[in-house]
Amino acid sequence: MLGAVLSGSAITAASAQEFTLRATANSNENDEDYDGLVVFKNYVESASNGAIEVELFIGTQLCSTGAECLQGVSEGAIDIYISTSGGAANIFPYVQVLDLPYLMSDDRVAEHVLSGDFVRTMRDMALEDSGDTIRLMTIGNTGGWRNFANTQRRVASPEDMEGLKIRTVVADLPQELVRALGASPTPIPWPELFTSFQTGVVEGSKNGITDIMGMRFPDAGLQYLTLDGHAYMGALWFMSNESFMAMPEDMRRVVVDGFYALQQATFASPKRKSIEAYEAFVEGGGDLYVPTPEEKAAFAEAAEPVYTWFEENVDRGPEILEALRTAVSEAEEELNAGYEADLN
Template identity: 80%
Template sequence: MLKSTLKCLTVAALLAATSLSAAAADYTLRATANSNENDEDYDGLVVFKNYVEAASNGAIEVELFIGTQLCSNGAECLQGVADGNIDIYISTSGGASGIFPYVQVLDLPYLMADDRVAEHVLQGDFTRVMRDMALEDSGNTIRLMTIGNTGGWRNFANTQRRIAEPADMEGLKIRTVVADLPQELVKALGASPTPIPWPELFTSFQTGVVEGSKNGITDIMSMKFPDAGLQYVTLDGHAYMGALWWMNNETFLSMPEDLRRVVVDGFYNLQQATFASPKRKSIQAYEEFVAGGGDLYVPTPEQKAAFKEAATPVYDWFQQNVGRGGEIFGALTEAVAEAEREVGSDRQADLN
């Protein structure tokens, strides 16, 4: 009887504490991701929520809305952020390009060589430059908080043959989104860009409407594309799959400095989580692809250099055709050069 009474009292105390904690929150942040709980975006949000709520001692509560509960696409969601109906939203570069076209700089091919370089770039001043541009272009309503990762690296995959060098791309029908930049890249490499909605891609592989795509391995395996005939993946790593995390600027600035610091540190932890999550998830995905008979090819340094050389016309196209393209391209290439120097120096120090 005593144990039962104590148990009831303990449960009641916990419930009361939870209630008091919820009631004590001075700020409630509504965060959304148009994905699911198996996605890196969700991993990042869980880390963010737990850190911010604990570090703020309950002064900030974070509500998560996964899927399309609050909004269904990039334009709608970013408008929600600008209006203050949504506090935090994560988009791909494609999802934000309708409002901020220059974010497509993250899709330019072969600029960042590996994870160490990419992570160095995205933790530095390049992201702050893009933040200032977005604030200016949104009338100080939409603030870029950080750039993480959502799916690793984009690689070329197809149903027909191994792609070891640019000439192997000749004539292949490659699925792209309805955006100019990825189509320009595919054309530069000698293939035919074919815009296809994502939900139709599996059937399009089966029927031959398209013969290839440019995706990360976790997307390829989660969508079961090998069952539709996708059997060749080339790890050319032409684009780092950046995830842009946006926040309503007024909400952020309305907080006292100590809580803004908690939010900033929360986004740092979120970023680190999204850097790590694709690396872990890709291990099993690659194993499953190969076990199912898939051909996984890693280009030699010379072959990768040939891919980059073939794709260079895209850089000029971007700077000439995308608003503020030259400005953001210069910021990215400068940041990449600095990252390569520092990462190279660190590597050399560890080799000696």
């Protein structure tokens, strides 16, 4: 099997060397990030015939914040790190483009976009801005899609958001989105969110269903969930460029293929986990609402000011937004051509 990946001479040459990759995810073993790392580790160690060892550090053993972890990647103390866009925004503000609402309509579009040249464009930007120290390897998924959930009422239109106190991360873009929809953004640390729902400090959030159920937020009163799917929960997988380029080309190929396997695992994992999570939400008395196409269009229209804010306030924002819009347009065109062929 390995011969299909590496030639016999390449295996012999590679096996004479040893590479150790220290990979960290600030999550837990129930998370999609961990699923992806397990697949990555298995593939890379097998396909390199043991020349590459992958050590997994789950939680905050190596670092605890996005800025700290990315600094570790830049300095070479950490080889691989997975970040949300919010976690990387202080260093690469343009990665917040992944949080712009309603640009990618479904999994097929998002997965097509994140498997193509858009990621290479963002990689080049990150390498340039980090002095060739931080390399974006791939973008996967961590939790499905962000949807609005709250403790007060069903939300079927932007007007229903009026006045709700919605928890956001500290990053600017999510707060701008909440304001555009008429609600009040309230940054709250993740560990404090359950209690904040109970006490009314916040009345809603923008999370994926697996996070909502994993944190037992319905027990704190979060009983209304609107599947507006405003953002695909992208996971940015960064690697020390020095560590990557120190490998011979055949080993770099193994690592690139390993990240492809990781990406596919993270695309699939939330789909499976969300089935049980949605069922549990409804069985617990939760109100699950799917907006009509017209209602979803109203949300998108209300969110238009966020795009202007992004282009005017985010460094290199116009450049990356144009790249994303182009990639989405090309993905939709290709997928529509496929539908035309498959349905007729």
